[in-house]
Amino acid sequence: LAKTTQPISMDSYEGQEVNITCSHNNIATNDYITWYQQFPSQGPRFIIQGYKTKVTNEVASLFIPADRKSSTLSLPRVSLSDTAVYYCLVVSTGGFKTIFGAGTRLFVKA
């Protein structure tokens, strides 16, 4: 399983765009990149999943370069309620084991 590395914490202000980058140098051909958001004492919430190039949904965008060794989660115009821990995971389509790292603690200030 590919190990992921992401910043431990980030600060931002309301209304700004936030980009969280994750590195996964050992990603395999059949691996997908998945991001989750977690608030204290709640289960992680699925944000977005992608394989290559760009994926966008109503919440975020995910940018994956051609070599797929990293990915960037982009949150447009964050608000205070976006303060949470964000996890980057590499998930194999044929696999079963999902490894969460320590995540990135995003703190949005007014």
Add this chain to the structure above:
Amino acid sequence: ETGVTQSPTHLIKTRGQQVTLRCSSQSGHNTVSWYQQALGQGPQFIFQYYREEENGRGNFPPRFSGLQFPNYSSELNVNALELDDSALYLCASSPGQGAGAFFGQGTRLTVV
């Protein structure tokens, strides 16, 4: 709301006791995974069930066991509880292996 529900939401047990946690997966999801999350840490994978069979396990002792039923709901059983088992236990369901998983709200287990 993810459609994944866990019960109970909170539980207090005494060291040495046994506990059963329950999870009702989202409709149509045949894969269920269980995680343990200690305070301040990321979730740790316990095991996964796919169509009623365990098909993967993390680094947890045999006293952690599980079941998946024909309706794809699931149970996590922990025997001989230890103080270190105190954590948030999370259940996640997905429509297949590798697909994005949807988590329940978790069960907060406290062992005293």
